[in-house]
Amino acid sequence: MTNNATSAGAGGPVDAGSPPPVSVLVVSHAVQVWGAQLRLLDLAPPLAERGVRLTLAAAPDSPVARAWVGRGLPLEPLELPEHRSLRRPDGRRAGPGQVLSEARAVAVSAARVARVARRYDVVLSFSL
16 A cells, blocks of 8 residues: 555545554434443544544534534534334333334434445444
8 A cells, every 4th residue: 555545434644554544433322421422532532543533423412422522523413313212101012103103213313324324434333
């Protein structure tokens, strides 16, 4: 590989003596900054130094996105539909309408993530 080569997913110049950078899309629809999000916030800078570039895909007004951008990390704005439980508040199973609604939300989420994910080498998502 020459000094002018670029990695398709990372989009930047690649040093001939090191492996090409890896671009990772981290998908999150967490409503708060919990343990996993905190670890990713802590790990993003040292991973970037090693050629692994994390980009968060999340609603821009979410607490996770605000924390991410607040540390100077890249954000892909991504709005996902709300996901509801497949259980009713009383613990019983969801009815057919609720199951269909959740199936639609998952399909819409998957399509939106897929459109963004094409530009990355790896996608990390804890759930849709």
